[in-house]
Amino acid sequence: MNLVSIRVITSDVDRLVDFYERVTGVKANRYTEDFAELRTGSGTLAIASTRTVPLFAPGSAHPADNRSAVIEFLVDDVDAVHRDLTGFVDDIVKEPTTMPWGNRAFLFRDPDGNLVNFFTPVTPEAVERSTAATG
Known part of the structure; x- marks a missing residue:
């Protein structure tokens, strides 16, 4: 699957x-x-x-009503993406931060309020996990 x-x-x-x-x-x-x-x-x-x-x-989905899912994108350089999107993204939730599991993450909301995470693995362990997951 x-x-x-x-x-x-x-x-x-x-x-x-x-x-x-x-x-x-x-x-x-x-x-x-x-x-x-x-x-x-x-x-x-x-x-x-x-x-x-x-x-x-019918009636199963409602727009701009999500507070439980995160849409995630693996990017090459989260800090560069953050710089590029500064001034465009209005609702920044978390500036680029290295998370305990080894990803550097930048979180923001899209215009409908959905949470979006752009991240880059930065520790050897996170890089290994990412490589294994993406093939």
Whole structure:
């Protein structure tokens, strides 16, 4: 089994797609006005309109209502990404900090309030874990 994507439901697809294109540098594939995907080497962030929810499970998802999941991206240099996004990201949760498990992490919220973590493994153990996980 492989996890292939995370889907975020939003009331403003264009705003969220534009945000993620800017922070990741990944161009989205926009299939309809209600659905887009940002594909990376290891997974996909799907962004869908509230209009798609009734198609798969009416009432099952609500936009801008997440306080339990973190959308995480492995980056080459979290400090460089932080510098690049300064002035663009409005809701910074944690400035780049080296965590006890060896990742240097920068956390912020996207325009819908979803928590995003950009991280870089910096200790030998964290680098080894990351290399094993990404192949």
